[in-house]
Amino acid sequence: MMVxxxxxxxxxxxxxxxxxxxxxxxxxxxxxxxxxxxLGVERYCCRRMLVSHxxxxxxxxxxx
Numbered sequence: 001m002m003v004x005x006x007x008x009x010x011x012x013x014x015x016x017x018x019x020x021x022x023x024x025x026x027x028x029x030x031x032x033x034x035x036x037x038x039l040g041v042e043r044y045c046c047r048r049m050l051v052s053h054x055x056x057x058x059x060x061x062x063x064x
Contacts, residue, residue, distance in 0.1 A: 004053050009045035010045050010046065014041065017041060021039060021050050025051075
């Protein structure tokens with residue numbers, strides 16, 4: 001799995017929030033904006049990076 005470690009724009013570390021954000025927001029149970037607020041991600045560029053990141057491992061290598 002490819003995890004975004006740093007924000008490409010500002011360089012802040014966002015990898016520490018990825019797993020919790022992925023579990024809570026991408027399952028559709030909670031609003032991604034609310035999850036990012038609770039995790040303390042305030043900068044727009046970092047929020048955009050977490051929301052727009054897509055794991056391509058399942059698409060690229062379907063044979064595990």
